[in-house]
Amino acid sequence: MARFATVAVTGAAGMLGQEVCVAVPEWATVVALTRADGDLSVAAEARDAVGGAEPDIVVHCAAYTDVDGATRDPESARRGNAVATRNVARACDELGARLLFVSTDYVFDGASDRPCVESTEPSPINAYGRTKLAAEAQAARVGSHMIVRTQWLFGPGGRNFVEAILNAARVGKSLRVVQNEHGHPTYTPDLAAGLWRLLETPEQGIVHLTNSDACTRLQLARAALDEAGLGDTEVAGIDSAEWPSPTRRPLHAVLESERLDTLGVAPMRHWSEALTDYVAILRRRWTAEQPPASS
Numbered sequence: 053m054a055r056f057a058t059v060a061v062t063g064a065a066g067m068l069g070q071e072v073c074v075a076v077p078e079w080a081t082v083v084a085l086t087r088a089d090g091d092l093s094v095a096a097e098a099r100d101a102v103g104g105a106e107p108d109i110v111v112h113c114a115a116y117t118d119v120d121g122a123t124r125d126p127e128s129a130r131r132g133n134a135v136a137t138r139n140v141a142r143a144c145d146e147l148g149a150r151l152l153f154v155s156t157d158y159v160f161d162g163a164s165d166r167p168c169v170e171s172t173e174p175s176p177i178n179a180y181g182r183t184k185l186a187a188e189a190q191a192a193r194v195g196s197h198m199i200v201r202t203q204w205l206f207g208p209g210g211r212n213f214v215e216a217i218l219n220a221a222r223v224g225k226s227l228r229v230v231q232n233e234h235g236h237p238t239y240t241p242d243l244a245a246g247l248w249r250l251l252e253t254p255e256q257g258i259v260h261l262t263n264s265d266a267c268t269r270l271q272l273a274r275a276a277l278d279e280a281g282l283g284d285t286e287v288a289g290i291d292s293a294e295w296p297s298p299t300r301r302p303l304h305a306v307l308e309s310e311r312l313d314t315l316g317v318a319p320m321r322h323w324s325e326a327l328t329d330y331v332a333i334l335r336r337r338w339t340a341e342q343p344p345a346s347s
């Protein structure tokens with residue numbers, strides 16, 4: 053790690069990128085890069101955007117993240133993930149910058165009951181996962197790189213599963229939620245802090261980083277509803293095959309780390325503690341959205 057470093061953050065307007073730009077440690081100055089600074093899937097635009105920041109480190113959060121969109125239009129996903137990451141990686145090589153690339157549990161098939169650790173062989177089962185794995189290969193070509201896989205993100209800066217469940221419940225919808233998909237819910241402010249902590253180590257290669265403990269989508273939905281005071285909402289558990297989606301999803305791609313201990317990075321807190329913080333933010337938003345009471 054440079055003593056003082058300029059850190060370019062791609063996807064800085066996205067759910068995770070926003071948090072990475074907030075939790076900046078003393079040793080770093082952030083240059084936030086959004087789509088307005090360039091389309092990273094276009095080589096010249098990526099070189100100009102990343103190069104213009106003159107970074108020592110690039111935290112590459114930008115990605116094509118629409119999972120069903122990737123199934124319908126794999127070429128757009130390839131450009132947004134594999135091609136964009138190739139372009140960012142080339143810029144890093146030209147600048148001698150370190151690259152931290154954010155990846156996903158979707159690189160795994162989730163077919164085994166065993167957790168997926170860093171040494172587990174990836175085997176994606178859908179277009180999104182294949183394009184993120186191809187992007188990992190591009191990131192791994194950079195002399196100094198770290199690939200951080202995470203899963204089930206939720207946080208104040210973007211659309212996510214928890215917010216979708218609560219919004220549906222608030223307008224009185226009854227819910228159908230998948231009960232056979234397992235993962236680690238991960239709170240974007242916690243993840244952002246973890247990414248910065250990882251950058252303080254000299255480590256390379258793949259690291260899995262999530263909030264602690266796993267659950268099913270149904271358990272996460274129920275916990276969020278309880279936390280929000282909407283525990284009376286009718287929720288039916290369904291199998292993933294019943295969910296109307298063109299995409300096959302990994303059902304047991306539960307990320308665990310066999311590296312964090314040795315890196316000296318503390319495990320992140322339990323997802324339910326993070327959920328409490330997140331729902332408190334949403335409740336404040338809901339209150340602010342309500343028209344003021346007439347006196």
Ligand SMILES: NC(=O)c1ccc[n+]([C@@H]2O[C@H](COP(=O)([O-])OP(=O)(O)OC[C@H]3O[C@@H](n4cnc5c(N)ncnc54)[C@H](OP(=O)(O)O)[C@@H]3O)[C@@H](O)[C@H]2O)c1
Binds near residue numbers: 068090154156
């Ligand atoms: N969300 C999850 O549950 C989850 C789980 C595991 C891993 N991840 C990974 O975590 C990272 C952050 O995810 P997120 O949920 O924060 O994503 P997000 O909210 O969709 O943000 C991605 C950002 O990247 C930008 N972007 C996409 N393609 C671009 C391009 N070609 N050029 C410039 N900017 C581009 C998007 O801009 P536009 O809005 O203009 O397209 C958006 O601001 C991604 O690498 C994702 O694969 C996410």
